[in-house]
Amino acid sequence: MKEDFLHYLWRFKKFDALNLRTTQNEIITIVKTGDYLELSGPDFFNAQIKIGNQKWAGNIEIHIKSSDWYVHGHEKDPAYDNVILHVVWEHDTEIFGKNNSEIPVLVLKDYVSKDIISSYNSLITPKSWIFCEKNISEIDEFTFKNWQERLFFDRLERKSKIIYDLLEETNQDWEAVLFCLLSKNFGLNTNGNIFFQIAKSIPFSIVRKESFEVENLEALLFGFSGLLDSEKEDVYFTDLKIRCYYLLNKYQLNRSYADPVQFFKHRPDNFPTIRLSQLANLYHKHQNLFSKIITLKSVKEVYQLLNICTGLYWQNHYQFDKESPKKVKLLSKSFIDLLIINTIIPLQFAYSSVMGESISEELIAFLNEVAPEKNAIISKFESFGIASNSAFETQTLLELKNEYCNQKACLKCAIGMELLKNN
Structure with missing residues (x-):
């Protein structure tokens, strides 16, 4: 069991949310699960719950075991003073917050169906290359295309870091x-x-x-x-x-x-x-x-x-x-295509960002004109039924493989979450 799965369960309420009770047998009603910001501090901010007849507003912390609270040193960190519920998979010790008050605990495994656990285990079982290789071609086109756009701009954001660093070093000299x-x-x-x-x-x-x-x-x-x-x-x-x-x-x-x-x-x-x-x-x-x-807008x-x-x-x-x-x-045209992918598109993206302009659609259209890249990763995806018709699509697949598949971040990936939901 991994914490990212518990985050997924809580974030999307993939459990019996109508019959929740604390370890002290008090009824829990979820008003708002909170904001999943993936920042330092508690896992979910600005949550709202009712415990018995008392309504609480604050943060939610999630662990595999209750004792992880002390393992991670949260009792010494003021960022965790406003935790109103400790969600765990296994409860092995009581947890006390500031003023020595006991923090309510919800044992999540008591409310999660065996089917969703089975689906999760199936998803994360190692395959020959990526976890979802047998099912990735089943993802509907709408979900896949939307995720590709997100992957593309995440990739551009990472590629732009070197540009912003160079701007600082060159006193904002774009040339x-x-x-x-x-x-x-x-x-x-x-x-x-x-x-x-x-x-x-x-x-x-x-x-x-x-x-x-x-x-x-x-x-x-x-x-x-x-x-x-x-x-x-x-x-x-x-x-x-x-x-x-x-x-x-x-x-x-x-x-x-x-x-x-x-x-x-x-x-x-x-x-x-x-x-x-x-x-x-x-x-x-x-x-x-x-x-x-x-100002370039086309491959020609x-x-x-x-x-x-x-x-x-x-x-x-x-x-x-x-x-x-x-x-x-x-x-050669193939070499120029690489320059479009690795220099021109990232530069146009960074420049538009600095200028406060949005050219998202134009960049996608531009890169859709460029021939798809050819490498081992793209060939492997093709063998699983994911063909690429442009460099836009190959760039998103490279981002998917390197930043999600290789990191085993299935539950941060739209494809992984969709497969889990469908199963």
């Missing part, structure tokens, strides 16, 4: 925030954190000033990544190295990079050299990128804006000093 986010996502999983640190190490005012000469931007990005630290005969490498030293002295910059960028296990088009060159060319082409990105507009390739040198190179067959290395 600088965008540069850091784009850099991180140009680096993908392997080089993302390294690219992010590079972007944070170069004041964006310098990026603005040097964006008119793309070689200078490449020199800064390659220099801060450590890719110019060796010695090579390559003419372009030498030119970038000279430019980098000049810019470091000009702006009195101190390089600091912790880890070398990674080439291993990357397809050549994802090599850090290629991605950094594309990033430099993006800022060379668009000096006021944030003002353009914040994004593809047009991000029609970016590397510099000329990288059309026949993937690494310095190693010539390869010529290829114009444009940002």
Whole structure:
């Protein structure tokens, strides 16, 4: 038995609420179960109950055992002084509050049907991947779609934290925030954190000033990544190295990079050299990128804006000093889709929040245009009958798996609660 199940039972009154009695055999009448805020302190705030003929207003605390009150040290915490009822699964000791007054106790297991306990046990019995894998496809479309919207905006809220932190660090410079986010996502999983640190190490005012000469931007990005630290005969490498030293002295910059960028296990088009060159060319082409990105409303507009390739040198190179067959290395549509998911949508969400505007429907419509992601989690959901037609749907499934299924939070999940109710 877990406390979250008891919270569920109390919150939705999934018990025989008409025949409740305290351990002292006094009749309990529930007027209001209280507000389930999931904050520190009692589990339910502002509840109203009657015990006998006396009406009480206050808070409800729920435990597996009565003695958990003392195990958790509630007798020393003033936040629990206004508890009017202690709801437990098992009663093993009397509980006393302030002024040494005994707190009434309700033993919930005496009023819960065996059927709902059986349904709960069935739901939380470990399966091969997630608890509800055999039944998730049975959830009605209305419930599932509503829950997906909630998951989507929960995910955006979490993704926005880095944006709000960057705003503080950059003195509310949205262009600088965008540069850091784009850099991180140009680096993908392997080089993302390294690219992010590079972007944070170069004041964006310098990026603005040097964006008119793309070689200078490449020199800064390659220099801060450590890719110019060796010695090579390559003419372009030498030119970038000279430019980098000049810019470091000009702006009195101190390089600091912790880890070398990674080439291993990357397809050549994802090599850090290629991605950094594309990033430099993006800022060379668009000096006021944030003002353009914040107004984008469709995938077609994004593809047009991000029609970016590397510099000329990288059309026949993937690494310095190693010539390869010529290829114009444009940002692929699949890569741009990742930028939409991980940069553009979160940025538009955070900006609208700061501006006090609501663009919820627009963001959903925008992401519904993006092709669904392909990964092991999405494939697994598909095997259970949950297919995805867009990136909006795949993003919600990733949030569901990581923040609910992996945390075994079935009773905080609309799907889990619906299955429990249906059973």
